[in-house]
Amino acid sequence: MSLSTYIFGIVSALLVIFVVIELLRRRHLRERHAIWWLIAGLFALIAGIFPETLRWSASLIGVEIPINLVFFASIAVLFFVSLQYSSELTQLESKTRTLAERVAIMELEIRTLRSSESNQPE
Secondary structure, three states: OOHHHHHHHHHHHHHHHHHHHHHHHOOOOOHHHHHHHHHHHHHHHHHHHOHHHHHHHHHHHOOOOHHHHHHHHHHHHHHHHHHHHHHHHHHHHHHHHHHHHHHHHHHHHHHHHHHHHHHOOO
């Protein structure tokens, strides 16, 4: 691996970690959403600083080409992020439906009260 590739890998991993921490600090990203990106950034940083760990872990798992392990890990992280967002989306849809039903019931009650007030003789 050339020096420029080595430096690029480390800088990219540090950039990912910095951006995630900055988004957390500014409250643009919640902790539960940031965890997967921080894990990915830390693994990228470790692999960038110690490239032999990638070769070692690939041989330990039985992957012949270490970059295939990187692709697999990247897809796995994206899968878990997608799964987390799908779960949260389902919960939000359920809450939205419940709120819409409550609002509809309240509007009906208000209309009923208004119509009963207007029908009463003064």
